Every structure is written in C-alpha cells, then in structure tokens.
Amino acid sequence: MEALISILFHGLAYAMILYIVSVGLSVTMGLMGFVNLAHGVFAMAGGYVTVTLMNTYAVPFGLALLAAFIVMTLVSVVLERTLYARLYGASELEQVLFTIGLIFMSVAIVRFLWGPLPQAIHLPAALSGQLDLGFRSFPMYRSFLIAVGFVLIALLWFGVERTNFGAQLRAAVDNRRMAESIGIDTRRLFSLAFALGSGLAALGGGLGADILAIYPGYATEYLVYFLMVVAIGGLGSLRGPFVAALLLGFGDTACKYLVPELGAFFVFVAMIGLLLWRPAGLFGRV
Amino acid sequence: MSPVDALIRRHRLRAIELLPWVIAVAAYFAFADYLSLGSQILIMILFALSLDLVLGYAGIVTLGHSAFFGVGAYAAGIYAARVSGEPLSGLLVGAIAAAAVGWASGLVILRTQGLALLMLTLAVTALLAEAANKASFITGGADGLQGVDIDPIFGIFRFDLFGRTAYRYCLAVLFLAWLFARRLVYSPFGRSLVGIRENATRMHAVGSPVRRRLIAVYTISASLAGIAGALLAQTTQFVGLTVLGFQRSGEVVIMLVFGGIGRLYGAFVGASLYMIAQDQLAKLDPAFWYFWIGLLLVLLVMFARGGVLGLIDRLLRR
Amino acid sequence: MTPALETVGLHKRFGALIVANDIHFRLEAGARHALIGPNGAGKTTFINLITGRLPPSAGRIMLGGEDITALPQAARVRRGLGRTFQINTLFRGLSVLENVCLAVGEHAGIGGDMLRSIGSHRAVLEHAHSLLERLRIADHALTPVRELPYGNQRLVEIAIALGLQPTVLLLDEPAAGVPAAESAIILDVIEQLPRDIAVLIIEHDMELVFRFARRITVLVQGSVLVEGTPAEIAADARVREVYLGERQHG
Numbered sequence: 004m005e006a007l008i009s010i011l012f013h014g015l016a017y018a019m020i021l022y023i024v025s026v027g028l029s030v031t032m033g034l035m036g037f038v039n040l041a042h043g044v045f046a047m048a049g050g051y052v053t054v055t056l057m058n059t060y061a062v063p064f065g066l067a068l069l070a071a072f073i074v075m076t077l078v079s080v081v082l083e084r085t086l087y088a089r090l091y092g093a094s095e096l097e098q099v100l101f102t103i104g105l106i107f108m109s110v111a112i113v114r115f116l117w118g119p120l121p122q123a124i125h126l127p128a129a130l131s132g133q134l135d136l137g138f139r140s141f142p143m144y145r146s147f148l149i150a151v152g153f154v155l156i157a158l159l160w161f162g163v164e165r166t167n168f169g170a171q172l173r174a175a176v177d178n179r180r181m182a183e184s185i186g187i188d189t190r191r192l193f194s195l196a197f198a199l200g201s202g203l204a205a206l207g208g209g210l211g212a213d214i215l216a217i218y219p220g221y222a223t224e225y226l227v228y229f230l231m232v233v234a235i236g237g238l239g240s241l242r243g244p245f246v247a248a249l250l251l252g253f254g255d256t257a258c259k260y261l262v263p264e265l266g267a268f269f270v271f272v273a274m275i276g277l278l279l280w281r282p283a284g285l286f287g288r289v
Numbered sequence: 290m291s292p293v294d295a296l297i298r299r300h301r302l303r304a305i306e307l308l309p310w311v312i313a314v315a316a317y318f319a320f321a322d323y324l325s326l327g328s329q330i331l332i333m334i335l336f337a338l339s340l341d342l343v344l345g346y347a348g349i350v351t352l353g354h355s356a357f358f359g360v361g362a363y364a365a366g367i368y369a370a371r372v373s374g375e376p377l378s379g380l381l382v383g384a385i386a387a388a389a390v391g392w393a394s395g396l397v398i399l400r401t402q403g404l405a406l407l408m409l410t411l412a413v414t415a416l417l418a419e420a421a422n423k424a425s426f427i428t429g430g431a432d433g434l435q436g437v438d439i440d441p442i443f444g445i446f447r448f449d450l451f452g453r454t455a456y457r458y459c460l461a462v463l464f465l466a467w468l469f470a471r472r473l474v475y476s477p478f479g480r481s482l483v484g485i486r487e488n489a490t491r492m493h494a495v496g497s498p499v500r501r502r503l504i505a506v507y508t509i510s511a512s513l514a515g516i517a518g519a520l521l522a523q524t525t526q527f528v529g530l531t532v533l534g535f536q537r538s539g540e541v542v543i544m545l546v547f548g549g550i551g552r553l554y555g556a557f558v559g560a561s562l563y564m565i566a567q568d569q570l571a572k573l574d575p576a577f578w579y580f581w582i583g584l585l586l587v588l589l590v591m592f593a594r595g596g597v598l599g600l601i602d603r604l605l606r607r
Numbered sequence: 608m609t610p611a612l613e614t615v616g617l618h619k620r621f622g623a624l625i626v627a628n629d630i631h632f633r634l635e636a637g638a639r640h641a642l643i644g645p646n647g648a649g650k651t652t653f654i655n656l657i658t659g660r661l662p663p664s665a666g667r668i669m670l671g672g673e674d675i676t677a678l679p680q681a682a683r684v685r686r687g688l689g690r691t692f693q694i695n696t697l698f699r700g701l702s703v704l705e706n707v708c709l710a711v712g713e714h715a716g717i718g719g720d721m722l723r724s725i726g727s728h729r730a731v732l733e734h735a736h737s738l739l740e741r742l743r744i745a746d747h748a749l750t751p752v753r754e755l756p757y758g759n760q761r762l763v764e765i766a767i768a769l770g771l772q773p774t775v776l777l778l779d780e781p782a783a784g785v786p787a788a789e790s791a792i793i794l795d796v797i798e799q800l801p802r803d804i805a806v807l808i809i810e811h812d813m814e815l816v817f818r819f820a821r822r823i824t825v826l827v828q829g830s831v832l833v834e835g836t837p838a839e840i841a842a843d844a845r846v847r848e849v850y851l852g853e854r855q856h857g
Contacts (some may be wrong), residue, residue, distance in 0.1 A: 038404060089591065095403060096350050100546055101590040103539050107583025115576045223535050227408075227415045234408045266423050271416035275397070278409060282401045290623070292704050292748035297726035404653050477712050477728065478721040484709045488697040494658070495710040495771060496684030497718055505721075 010257045015159040016145040018252025019152030019254065021159075021210030022245050025232040026159065027200015033176045033239020035193050037087065038095055040102040042204060043222040043229055044109045049075050049205025051113060064127040068209045075205030076198045083197045106222050113221040121218040144213055149244035151210065156245065163241060172196060176239040231274045237284025249254055250277070300475040309557045317453075324452035326523075330564045331459040332520045335466055337545040337556035339513035343427030344542070345551030346474055347506050348486030349399075351555055352538045354408025354514055356417050358393070359533035361387040361515025365433045366522035367427055374440035380462070380519050387515020388508050390417075395507035399500060411535060418533035434435060434527040437522055448524070455524040466513055473509070474553055482506055483551075543586060558597050609672040611805035612657070612688075615834040617666035619656055619829075620828060626652045628830040629666070634775065638805045641820035643813075645849060650809045651693060654777050657681050659691050685714075689773030691764045693780045693809075696766045699753040701733070703744060706752055707735040710770035740768050742796055755837045758789025765796060778808040782815060794818070817841070823839050825849070 028042040049071040056067035082105075090101055128145050131139040163169035175182040175189045183189055208217070215225055232251060236243030255270045262269065281287070290298075316327055336358055343349045364386035366377040373379075398409040410440045428434055442446040446454045484492045485499055494500050513564050522528045531537060542564075548559025563582075570579040593600055612634040616784040619627035626649045634640055642650050655661040657668055659680040667676045675683050695733060698706050712718050712731050725732070742762045747755055752763055768776055781797060782790045797819060800806055810816050816823065816837075823840045825832040827849055833840065840846055 034402065038407070051333065054582070086587070093590070095407075096344070096546075096550075097590050097594065099350060099407065100542070100586055102592065104583040104586030107539075107579045107586065109583075111576050111578075111580030115580075129404070223539075226535065227411045230404075230408045230411060234405055238404070264423055266419050268416060268419045268423060270413055271419065275409060275416070277410050278405055278412075279400065280396055282405045291736070292745070293729070293732040296702075296704060296708075296732060297724075297729070300724050300726050321632050343730075355631070369797055463617055472724070473721055474725075475724045476721050477717045477731075478719055479722075480705070480725055481709060481713070481718045483701065484698055488696060491696045491698060492694075492709070493660075493680045494684060494690060495767065496681045496710075498681055502719070505719075536849045 005139075006260065010253065010260055012149075012186060013145060013251070014253035014256035016148045016152075016252075017214055017256055018245075019148055019156075020182050020207050020251060021228060021232050022207075022248035023152065023155060023210065024207035025092040025236075025248065026241065027197075027203045028229060029233045029236055029240060030172070030176070031193065031197050031200050032233060033237075034172070034179070034189075034196055035091060037091060038098040038102065039087075040099060040226060040230075041105040041109070041222070042201070044106055045075050045079060045201040045204040045228050046208030046215075046225075046229075047113065047217065047221035048078070048109070049206070049223065050203070050208035050215075051122065053115060053209030054124055054217055055117075056066050057125065058123065061083045064130070068206060071209045072202045072206045076202035079201035080194065080198045083194055087197070088230055106226075107188045110219050110222060117219075119219055121216040122212065124212045124217075126213070140166050148210060148214075155206075159203075160241060162238045168192075168195065194260075231278075233284075235274060235277050235281075235284055237287030240284065240286040243284055243286030250274075258270055306554075309554065310464065317456060317460075320509055321451070321453075323458040326564070326568055328455045328459045328524050328559055329521075331456070331463050332517050332524070333544060333560040334556050335459075335463050335520070336514055336517040336541050337548070337560045338463075338466065338470055338553075339510045339517065340541050340545050341550060341553065341556050342470065342473070342482075342506055342510040342513070345555065346479060346486065347482040347503060347509070349503065350407055350537065351410040352407060352509075352542065353394075353414040354541055355385040355410075355533050355535075355537035356410075356414040357391050357416060357511035357514035358518040358521075358537065358541075359414070360390045361420065361512075361518030362522040362528045362532040363421060363434065363518075364515070365519030366437045366528040369439055370434060370436040371525065374438045374522050375444050376439050376458070379523060380516055383515045383519025383522070384512040384516075387518065388512035389592070391511020392504065392508040395511075396505045399503050399507060411538075414533055414535065414538055418530060421530055421533055429528070431530060433527055434522075434594075435527065437526040437528065439523045439526065440511055452524075459520055459524065459595065462516060466516065470513070471553060478502065478505070486551075496498055512526070543582060544598075546589065547585070547596050549596030552598050555596055557597050562597070608636070610634055610669070611638065611671060612807070613669040614657065614763065615667045615669070615672075617653070617656055617668065619652065619661065619663050620664050626829050627656060627663070628828075630797075630829075632831070634805050636774075636805050637802055638807070639819055639821045640805075641816045641823045642807060642809045642826060643811070643816060643823060646831075647828070650826055651779060653826065654690060654779055654809065657777065658688060659779055664728055684771060684773075687772070687774035687777070688777070689768040689771040690777040691768050691779055693783055695757075695760045695764050695810035697752045697760060697763055697767070700751060702749045702751055703739060703755070703766075704732070704735055704748040706763055707738055707766045707770045708732060710767040711735045711738070712773050722781070735770060738769055742766050742769075743792065754762060756789065758785045758793065761785055761793055762796065769800075770780045771814045773804060775805045775807070778806065780809050780811065782810070782812055 024046045028039060031037060031039060052071040052074055053067045056062040056070055057064060090098055126144050130144045132143050134143045134146045163172060169186050171192055175187055175192055179189055231246045232247045236247035254273055255267060257268045258265060295431040320327060343351060361383035368379050368382045394413050398406055401409060419496055422430055439448055442458060448454045481497055481502055485502060489499055503518035510597050544563045545556055547563060548555030567578060595602060612633045614630055617627055617630040644650055657662050657677065667674055670686055670688055679844045681725055689733065708731060711734050715731050717731060736745065736748060739748055744759055744762050752760060765781060782793050785793060790803060794815060820837055823837055824834040825840065825846050832845060833843055
C-alpha cells in the first residue's frame, strides 16, 4: 500500500512533466503535420537557462522559470519564421532530417557551453524537504510539481476551450481547409501555437530538472518518451497526451520500482502495444 | 533501340560501377596504415546499404535501423565469447538474429505509417538498448561485451594487428552483399518496392501484396545490417551499448542521405565521406563535429536534397 | 448467365450518413455500362466499395459469381478487377513503360522475383510496350510520367488497368480534367476496349455516356434511382428532374 502511494505520487509528478513538455508537440504536429523531432531541444534549453540563471546569477526560481519560458518562446518564433516555415510542404524524411540536424547542432552547442555532465539543481529552500500531510509525508518539490502541473493544465485547457485563440486552434486542427475558408489565418495560428508549445516545453524542462536530468543527451534520450506521449495520446489532441503521459508516468515508475532489473523495457513494450492497438492514438483527431 | 531494350540496358552493369572496388583495393595498398579505419568504413557502407533498401527504395522512414545492427553485433559477439570464435558462423548467427528481430518488428510496425511508424522504430531500438543495458550478465551492460576472440578465417587467415585480414574480410563480405543488393534492386521485387514508395495506393490497385513485400525487404535489410554489426563485433573484438539507440540510427541515416538515397551507391559515397571526415575532424574538435554535421544536414535539406550523388547528377545534366 | 460483377444489398454508412443505400447492381460480361448521377451521389464511393478500398457496412460483392466481399484490394485485382482513378494515381517519377510494367508484372506473377533482373522477363516488358502502342503513347515510353501532358497521363492510367488483363474494368471519370483537344483519343480508346471485358464507366460528360453506354444506372444520394437503356434514361422524367431540378433551384 505504501509502495502504491509512492508509485502513484512519483508517477504523477513524472507524468506532469512529460505532459507539459509534450503537449506543444501534439498541437503543432496535429495542426501542421510537421514532424518536429527537435521539440525536446526547447525543453532542454529551457532547463539549461533556468538552472544557469539560478546557479550562476542567483535568480530566484520562479523568475528563472519565467525567463526560460520567455526566452525560448522568442527563440522558437525566430526559428519558426526563418527555418521551419520553409519546410511545411516537405516530405516526412526531409522534416525528420532537418529536425535531427537541429538536434545535433543544439547538442553540440550545449555540450560546448556547459560540458557533458548533468546540471546540478539547487531547489529553493521553500520547495525542498518534505510536505507533511498527516498520514504520510511527501517530497515537497514533487508535490509542488503536481500542483503546478494541475494549475498549468487547467489554464491551458481553459484557454483552449474559452478563448478565441483556442477556438480557432481547435477549428484548424479539426479541419484546416475549412478553417482557412472561414478566414482563420492558420499560418499565424501555427506560429503562435508553435511558440506557446515551445515555451511550455522550456517551462517543463526547467520545472522537471529534478526528474529529467539536464544534460546534453536530454534531447535525444528523452525524445522517444515525448514522441510516445504524443503518438499514443493522438496528434492534435490536448487530453490525449495527458492520458498517455499518465500511463507512461505510472507505468515507468511502477516498473522501475517493482522490477528494477527490467527498467524501462516493460514500459516500452506496453507503449508499442498501445500504439499498435490504436495507431492514430487514443484520442487521435488527425 | 526499342524502349524495351533501352530499359534492359539501363540495368546492366556499367564500368563506373566497378569504381568503388577499384578504390577499395587501391586503398588497401595505398593506406596500409589506416586499414582499421578502412574496415570501419566498409562496415558502415554495408550498414548504410542495408538502410538504403528500406529507406531509399521502399520509402520507409526509420530511425530504428540501429536495432538490427546492434542485435547482429551482440549476437555475433556473444556467440564468439560463449560458443565459438569461428567468424563465418558468427556472421551467420548475427544475420539470423537480426533477421528474426527485423521480421518480428516488421510484422507489427509495418501496419502503421508516418509518425506512428517512425515512433515505433525509435521505440524498438530504445527497447533493445534498454534490454542490452539491463541484461549485463550476457551483454556486459554499460561496460560492453568483452572476450570476443575471433579465430582465423577458414583456419588460415588470422586477424593481425595491422588490420589486413579484417579489411579483406570486410571487403569480401561487402562485395557479396553488394552483388545481392544490386540484384535485388533491379529485380521485379526491387522495382515493386519503388512502386510502393512512389504510390502505394496504385500498388494495391495493381494487385501487389504490399505488406508482404515491405516485410520481406525489412527482414532482408535487417539481416544485412546485422551482418554489418557482426563484422564490427568481430573486427573490433568488442560490443558496446552504442551499437543500439537513436545516435547510431541517426548517424547511418545521415551517412546515407549525404550520399544520396535510392541510388545504391549513396551508401558508398556517404559512409566513406562521413567516416573519413569524422576521423580527421573529430580529432580536432569532438564537440563541434556534431555541430557541423547538424548544420550540413540542415543545409542539405534546404538546398541539396539528393545528397552528393544528386548534386553530381545535376552537374552532369548541365 | 453469371454476371461479371454483382452487388447484393451493398450498404455503407458513416454514423447517420448513408453513402450507399442497399444497392443491387449487375454488370454483365462484355457490358458497356455507365454510372451517372449528380455530384455527391456516391459514385466513387460505390467504386471504392467494389474495389475494396472501403469496407461495406452490409451487403455482398460478387465477381464472376465468386463472393469477394471479404477479400482485400490486391486479391480482388488478382481475380480480374481493374480500375482507374478519377485523379491520376501513377508512379510519377517512373517512366511510362515502367508504370505499365509494374502492372503487367504483378499480373504475370513475377512481382515477387528477387533474384533475376527485370530484363530477363522480356515477355512482360514487350507486353507492356504493346499496350503503350495500342494506346498510342509508345513514343513516350521512357519519359517520366510527371513530364507528360495531363491527357497522356490519363492514358497511362488506362494502360495500367489494361495491363492487369481485367475481366471487369471500372473507369472513374476517364476524361475528367482532360482538355477537349486531347479527349478524343481517350474516347477512342474506350470504344476500342476488348469486347470480352465488362466495362463500368462513371462519367459526367453526357455525350460520352450516350455514345458509349448500352445501359445506364442513375445514382442519387447513394441509392439507385433508375436503370435502363440510354433511350429509357433520356426519356425518364425523374432523371430530368434530378439534373434539371438542380439548375432550377440553383
């Protein structure tokens, strides 16, 4: 029972990070059909910016996260306008090659600037230690992650359901040509969605530094997880990746806890099985 | 000349196709001090050639081809360490193991396409990498597989310190593989793969058993990749976790794409250039090797989609 | 006599939307049959159901008396069902000859041959070439399809279907998108199709329909409105209403 609560708790925290990082990818892939394997780079960069601001410049945690969000959003706008935009009509292979090229370049830059070792995170005192809930205590930071995760998700889902931007986004994901014919500027929409998604990824990278270690291999090692969340969740969906992230988060945590000799092996098998059962994703719209 | 004759003529062996072999043999004598690099190049050519069948000809976009390379390497390595150091049977073991994994994974993942397929190829190689990491009692885990001692080939040709035997061994295997691959791509089967790539809908509508063909080429390609992996294990007498995973898959895709996909010889050009450049430049600045490769890749997609052979084609046409 | 192609109660629905409503249809051997109807009537859907691109919700499809409802596309093709697509579905990067060779080769059963060069299957190549000659596009044999004018591409589409030596040939708007100057040869080709092939043609061009068809089926909103000889259809008030009625309301 103790073990179950631990697994659920840590799995949930892990799922939150996976979701926050991956949701942007789901939307942009669903919206423009663009295979952006470099999405993890934004998360990685967000992590590096956050940690560096905190460690080297003594910026408070919250501000560092905010800075990472803003910086990466701007960077993604520049990248999207200058490079990505040229490849929207390109074949899948070309998009894959292009984004791999971006990954390689960013990994080299990151390794050059920060070295190959994982970055040390020094959590703010207020978020360290344990949170005592009476019947048992939980690591404070993970609790914080879960709480922040829920807040972000609520904001995101509320924003997409209630705002004009969100309505346009949903329309365009559902049927782009139809959306264009009623006057929605899907190109601009995509740029905004891409920027927002990348910013969220950066936020996820910074928030999740404790769970997904910030090191040059981040963008390649965790790529398969982000892609699994998106593919299993269903492209273009907001809720789908959340369910997928929960499955992956709980599954991976449970396996590593109960059968550490197998590690992530079992989760991979389960994820492959899920994708075969539902190739369009659990909530696939596209 | 009738069009039929013209078409048949196109598939006949042309003199220029012997160039790679002339170069390979010349290199044996001219670069006698670099034969171990030479063997690695030959192995990567074989690996890239196997990928070309799947990516260039059949049009299956995969980032998981390292799965078969790695399975072949570990199978041959474990075979040599635990069963017998005989190299040719080791190659066979590697080929069969990789073919089995190729067939099994092909059966399941070739039901999908696009992103789901790409993701599944990544998942398979990640899964195998994790398995190799955890099963350290057979694979050596993160430390790698040691004790891969290889006997002389045919009992006569001992693997020497200068890499001469290794080079000739790899060259012979590559040559045989090339003969087979060349036959395959110019056969009706090979042409049907091109048809599937160009327009799968049409292939279904002409009665072609598309899925069966794709699984067949995937399996064949996997076994060739497995042979390449086995050669690596045998010539370096070591197998590390890097034979699997995204990095290895990405690299072979890059090598092939640089040379030019779907042209059979893109693998030769791309793998050679990549390996030689890596050998020369990575020494100077390891971190930035990946930067320049990434940049070249981005530029290639923007301006030179056919790779080196594509550029040559364009120049010749002018 | 067994019809070359028959559908019995063929039905297809997407949720509440019925795109094929309990269609009973017979195509006799050697038939020259046209399927007409307003846009959105479900004509291409009907073809997709017959060829197997779309699974039916109910009903059966019989090819030469054999129930093919459960068979995948490729299997139906191998049993003699050929089709052309409304929009050219060709191997654009390959030459015209190679396009037709792929079809002829599959029909000849050599598509799976891995060990011999295609050159050693000379008979297949010659047969493909003779098809090109018959359709008068042999001059373009080695030209990549994407470089051909649209009308010629349409002919390649038909050549591929003929390369399958079908017993039943489904032509989906063969003259669609072809400029008038080039459509004459397509009409000629259709007229000269072998007598033993049962041909079903979807068309909007009434001149082509009345020139070519011996029987016409009118499809409206997924249901068969009426079927008969060209004279009967031309005289039928309901058909006029369906076509003219659109003009009155529009």
